[in-house]
Amino acid sequence: MDSKEFTGKNVEEALQSALTELNVTIDQIEYEVLEKESGGFLGLLGGKPAKIAVKLKEAEKEQIKETGNNNDKDLCQIATTFLNEILTAMGLDTEIKAEFTENKDEIDIDLSGSDMGVLIGKRGATLDSLQYLVSLVVNKESDSYIKIKLDTENYRERRKETLENLAKNIASKVKKTRRNVSLEPMNPYERRIIHSCLQSDSYVETHSEGEEPFRKVVVTLKKGVQLPERRQGFKGRKPYGNNNRNKKISSSREFHKKYGADTKDYSTDYKKDYAEYLESKAAAKAAAEKKEENM
Numbered sequence: 001m002d003s004k005e006f007t008g009k010n011v012e013e014a015l016q017s018a019l020t021e022l023n024v025t026i027d028q029i030e031y032e033v034l035e036k037e038s039g040g041f042l043g044l045l046g047g048k049p050a051k052i053a054v055k056l057k058e059a060e061k062e063q064i065k066e067t068g069n070n071n072d073k074d075l076c077q078i079a080t081t082f083l084n085e086i087l088t089a090m091g092l093d094t095e096i097k098a099e100f101t102e103n104k105d106e107i108d109i110d111l112s113g114s115d116m117g118v119l120i121g122k123r124g125a126t127l128d129s130l131q132y133l134v135s136l137v138v139n140k141e142s143d144s145y146i147k148i149k150l151d152t153e154n155y156r157e158r159r160k161e162t163l164e165n166l167a168k169n170i171a172s173k174v175k176k177t178r179r180n181v182s183l184e185p186m187n188p189y190e191r192r193i194i195h196s197c198l199q200s201d202s203y204v205e206t207h208s209e210g211e212e213p214f215r216k217v218v219v220t221l222k223k224g225v226q227l228p229e230r231r232q233g234f235k236g237r238k239p240y241g242n243n244n245r246n247k248k249i250s251s252s253r254e255f256h257k258k259y260g261a262d263t264k265d266y267s268t269d270y271k272k273d274y275a276e277y278l279e280s281k282a283a284a285k286a287a288a289e290k291k292e293e294n295m
Contacts, residue, residue: 003032003055009211010037011050016212017188018054023135023148029054056145075138075146076100079107082137086130087111092118105144109134111152120155127155128187160193167197170219171204175227185214194219203227 006021008014011033019026037050076098087094094113101108111119120127131150138146149156170181183194194217195206205222208215221227 003053005034005051005053007049007051008037009049011052013212014050014052015054018052020188021192022054022056023132024056024139024145025136028057028139028145030057031055075142076107078141079109079134079138079148082134083109083111083130086133087119090118094119104147106147106149107138109148109150111150116152119152123186123190124155124159125187127152128189159190163190163193164197167194167219171198171201174204174219174221178221178227180218180220182209183217183219185210185216187213188215191215191217 004018006014006018008017015026015031018029018031022029031052031054033050033052035048035051038048080096080098083096087096092113092115094111094116096109096111098107098109100106118126119130121129127150131148134150135146135148138148166183170183174181186194191208195208198204198206198219203222203225204219206217206219209218210216
């Protein structure tokens with residue numbers, strides 16, 4: 001695995017984010033501090049987060065061959081046995097399916113049964129904890145790092161879609177109100193979904209605030225961004241009705257000049273009707289005269 005960079009308010013927080021995302025313990029990684037945190041002027045302005053580079057410790061990966069190396073099956077069995085013991089102790093009748101993906105060094109585990117909401121927990125907290133425990137047990141027996149993905153009832157994908165929709169709705173709210181919006185506290189994985197969803201947005205940006213486990217994402221307008229002007233009710237709209245007709249009688253003076261001074265006391269609506277009446281009468285007269293000429 002190549003090294004990957006993580007940031008945090010301090011080195012400890014950046015390290016915790018790395019352990020959570022990689023689903024490993026500290027004895028399984030090597031890390032280098034790229035930048036230490038700084039408090040800025042008087043500890044208030046211009047502060048910078050800590051940045052570290054993390055990679056898994058080197059371990060020779062055994063090539064899995066069809067001629068008898070069943071390391072993948074052994075690890076799946078270890079994960080299944082461990083989970084079965086926990087779930088039985090919880091009084092849950094659960095079916096466990098574990099599958100090893102060689103090119104990813106990953107074990108996908110799917111749980112099915114009744115009352116799976118107990119395993120998911122609030123915002124997936126119980127599922128995350130079980131996943132972490134399974135990872136510890138499996139990687140203790142593995143020569144190379146194996147990533148564990150534990151899911152039930154497609155919760156991971158459904159939660160991802162929910163968070164992406166939430167991110168888009170919050171971004172729209174920020175654009176509309178021109179005010180920052182703070183989301184509820186989330187774990188590093190869920191915060192990363194929000195950041196990733198909005199990173200290509202031209203008008204808003206995201207950052208995280210607070211200490212774990214109460215760290216949350218804040219969505220703000222980008223500095224210097226110019227949003228489209230908001231529509232102000234009926235301002236700037238064209239009046240209803242036939243504009244050409246309105247232009248014909250755009251001023252009382254022109255109307256009086258054309259139809260006679262006696263029309264000065266007529267209402268605006270009546271002037272329109274009267275004008276149409278005179279024009280239709282003139283058109284009918286012209287048609288009649290033309291007909292007589294052709295006879």
